[in-house]
Amino acid sequence: MRTRLYATLAIAAALCPHPRLAAADGWLQFRGNDTRSAAPEAAPPTELDAGRHIAWRAPLPGRGLASPIVVGDRVFVTAASTADQSRLHVLCFGAEGGELLWDRAFWATGRTVCHEKTCVAAPTPASDGEHIYALYSTNDLICLDLDGNLKWLRGLMQDYPNASNSLGLATSPVIAGGTLVAQIENDADSFAAGIDLITGENKWKISRTRRANWTSPLVLPGGTVVLQGSAGLTAIDAASGRERWVYGEGAATIPSSVAAGDGSVLYAPSNGLTAMRPSPDGNTPDIVWQKGTLRPGTASPVIAGDKLLVLNSAGVLIASESDTGETLWKTRLEGPFSGSPVVAGDRYLYIASERGGLLQCVDLDGEEGRVTGTIELGETILGTPALAGDALYVRSDGHLWKIAEK
Numbered sequence: 547m548r549t550r551l552y553a554t555l556a557i558a559a560a561l562c563p564h565p566r567l568a569a570a571d572g573w574l575q576f577r578g579n580d581t582r583s584a585a586p587e588a589a590p591p592t593e594l595d596a597g598r599h600i601a602w603r604a605p606l607p608g609r610g611l612a613s614p615i616v617v618g619d620r621v622f623v624t625a626a627s628t629a630d631q632s633r634l635h636v637l638c639f640g641a642e643g644g645e646l647l648w649d650r651a652f653w654a655t656g657r658t659v660c661h662e663k664t665c666v667a668a669p670t671p672a673s674d675g676e677h678i679y680a681l682y683s684t685n686d687l688i689c690l691d692l693d694g695n696l697k698w699l700r701g702l703m704q705d706y707p708n709a710s711n712s713l714g715l716a717t718s719p720v721i722a723g724g725t726l727v728a729q730i731e732n733d734a735d736s737f738a739a740g741i742d743l744i745t746g747e748n749k750w751k752i753s754r755t756r757r758a759n760w761t762s763p764l765v766l767p768g769g770t771v772v773l774q775g776s777a778g779l780t781a782i783d784a785a786s787g788r789e790r791w792v793y794g795e796g797a798a799t800i801p802s803s804v805a806a807g808d809g810s811v812l813y814a815p816s817n818g819l820t821a822m823r824p825s826p827d828g829n830t831p832d833i834v835w836q837k838g839t840l841r842p843g844t845a846s847p848v849i850a851g852d853k854l855l856v857l858n859s860a861g862v863l864i865a866s867e868s869d870t871g872e873t874l875w876k877t878r879l880e881g882p883f884s885g886s887p888v889v890a891g892d893r894y895l896y897i898a899s900e901r902g903g904l905l906q907c908v909d910l911d912g913e914e915g916r917v918t919g920t921i922e923l924g925e926t927i928l929g930t931p932a933l934a935g936d937a938l939y940v941r942s943d944g945h946l947w948k949i950a951e952k
Contacts (some may be wrong), residue, residue, distance in 0.1 A: 550878075563767035567807040573616040573932040573939075576670035576718035577886065581765045582804055583848040585933040588890040590949060594907050594919030602644030607635055610667035614736055614941050616641060616934035617673045617692060619945035623946055624680050626666035627651075631658045634666065636680050636690055637946075641727075644948060656684035656703030656826070660714025668716035670762075670929075672726065673744055679726050683715045687728065689746060700748035702728075720764040723766070723769030723784030731775055731799065738763075739771055740787050750787030761802040766809040766824065774803050779814055781824060793827045801842040801886070804849055806868070813854060813868075814840050821871060837871040840864060841948045844884050851892040851909040851911050855930065857883060863895070863908065864917055877915035880904055885930040894918070896931055896938055903927040903942050905949065923947060 576787040577583040591599045608627030615622050617790035619642060625635040632654045638647040652746070658666050671680040677697060680688045685702035703709060711732040719728045726741040736754040755777045764772040770782045779793040797803070798815035805812045811834060814820050814937050818838035822831035840847075843859030860866055861881030865874045887897040895908040895915075903923035909916045931938040937950035 556897075563651065571754070572618060572673075572675075573934045574675065574759050575615060575672035576613055576762050577719050577846070577930065577934070578888070579799075580807070581720060581762070582807065583846065583886060583930070584850065584889040584892070586624070586892055587887045588933040589936050590890055590894075591931065591951060592894050592907050592909070593673075594905060594921045594949070596921045598952060599921065599949050601950040601952055603945045603947045604639055604644045604646060605945055606637065607649065607939075608633070608667065609665040609943055610941065611664060611928045612667050612941065613670040613885075614932045614946060615671055615673055615678075616677070616939065616941040617675060617678075617933055620647065620692065621939055621946065621948075622671060622673070622678050623941055624667040624671055624682070626658075626682065628946060631660075631666040632913055634682050634684070634688070636678060636688065636694070638669070638692075638694060639946060641937070641948070644946070648695070650690060650694045651685065652688060652699065654682065654684040655686055655701035656682075657710050658684055659710075659712060661712075664716060666714070668714060670718040672719050672721050674721055677743065679719060679743075681719050681728060681768050685715065685721075685730065687741070687746070689743075694827050696933065700746050702730065706730070706735050706737065707740055708732075709737065711735075713758060716760040720763045720765055720771060722763075722765045722771045725784045727763050727771050727784055729754070729759070729763050729773055730763075731755065731757065733758055739782060740780075746799040749785070752782070757799070759799045761797075761799060764803050764805060764812070765936075766805055766812075768809070770809075772803060772805075772812065774814065774815045775799065777952050778816065779803065779812075791828055791831060793822060793831050795820070798842065802846040804847050806849060811868070813847055813849070815847070819847065819856060819871070821868075834869075835871040839867060839873075840871060845886040845897070848887050848895070851888040853910060855887065855889070855895060855910070857887060857897070865910065865915060875914040877917070877918070878907055879908070884928040888933050890933050890938075895931075898923070898927040898931065898940055900926060900928060903940075905940060921949065
């Protein structure tokens with residue numbers, strides 16, 4: 547395996563303790579620390595108003611679908627610049643005032659071809675609280691510390707030349723079990739790999755179904771990650787790559803699964819939506835319920851308290867009982883949507899429309915969902931917001947936005 551490691555790698559491996567996912571206030575990877583798209587303690591504004599609640603906006607050097615992540619008092623995001631998107635950026639901003647702290651740029655080593663709607667900076671980076679791990683559609687994987695110092699860099703397409711598709715890759719890596727899990731699925735060389743956080747070397751690598759897939763791994767308690775693809779779901783031990791259980795009835799390749807906070811029930815975009823109880827002994831999960839009418843569009847489902855929220859392809863937000871799947875209410879939002887919603891305090895759902903970037907807040911309590919406020923950001927938004935403390939961070943094509951009381 548040809549791995550591009552820099553001289554600082556040896557020093558980092560020798561002197562740094564093995565990093566672990568930080569429990570501090572933050573939003574450390576795609577859909578949050580536990581990939582549930584929810585932050586029970588977050589309290590951003592709910593009655594959204596552009597004059598009061600755009601705390602700051604910061605320009606970005608290139609396009610990106612990647613969500614921002616928040617580590618302590620810093621916000622990180624990726625971008626791709628130049629006409630062919632071959633310049634890969636990792637940017638760090640101060641969370642309080644939005645000042646650019648640093649911008650590190652690298653030349654892509656893999657293919658930059660992708661659909662015009664998406665772009666090279668599509669996967670959301672992940673953090674263990676000490677480092678930033680940024681993956682791009684070119685399959686370049688970069689590790690930096692929080693001050694922007696390069697620790698290692700891998701060109702996965704140099705190792706696996708056929709690991710790409712003509713539309714572009716968008717799966718975000720996640721950290722679980724002290725391992726960075728990257729799901730690289732396409733029509734040719736499809737695989738998932740567990741990558742050592744310190745060295746960047748493979749800890750394990752398994753073959754996956756040869757079909758393009760844009761879902762991201764789901765983290766469950768106990769160091770388990772669930773890989774979703776067209777064939778179904780596979781739960782693996784993140785540290786070793788050992789298979790724990792398999793659900794083989796097929797699944798969507800765009801919206802990802804979500805799980806209850808304790809991991810006892812998993813909700814998968816399969817046959818509409820399927821609620822299943824993961825197996826502790828390696829058997830096929832038990833099906834709790836299936837609802838063909840609860841079919842997500844592009845957005846992944848999310849859980850808020852005892853409610854399961856699904857946004858369908860028509861822009862209708864459906865709230866159902868998580869234990870039965872029975873519909874509680876429906877509310878039409880102003881779409882279309884490419885990103886997924888996030889939930890603060892188990893009560894307020896936030897999502898931004900693709901065209902015009904209309905940020906919407908929905909109160910989930912009561913007999914029906916109620917939009918409590920909107921802010922029109924005026925730019926295309928294809929990604930998912932991030933929650934941290936009293937703020938919401940949104941990434942548009944041209945800017946990074948902080949939504950909070952000024």
